[in-house]
Amino acid sequence: METVLCPTCKKEVKWDMKNPFCPFCCERCKTMDLGAWASNAYAIPDQPVDFDELDRLSSQNEDAEKGKDE
Numbered sequence: 001m002e003t004v005l006c007p008t009c010k011k012e013v014k015w016d017m018k019n020p021f022c023p024f025c026c027e028r029c030k031t032m033d034l035g036a037w038a039s040n041a042y043a044i045p046d047q048p049v050d051f052d053e054l055d056r057l058s059s060q061n062e063d064a065e066k067g068k069d070e
């Protein structure tokens with residue numbers, strides 16, 4: 001049986017297609033890794049926040065809210 005290292009805790013895990021958490025050893029490790037990936041994906045450290053774009057997006061949302069009321 002082939003083994004892999006759990007990306008989160010580096011424990012040896014049997015490579016088993018029946019393991020729903022593969023290549024992670026357990027659900028906790030899988031969730032932790034996805035959480036880390038998500039927080040990295042949403043952080044954009046090298047780019048300043050584009051406030052004009054945020055304003056545009058938020059006013060679009062307000063328009064959508066108004067549309068619902070009418």
Ligand SMILES: [Zn+2]
Binds near residue numbers: 006007
């Ligand atoms: Zn693990």
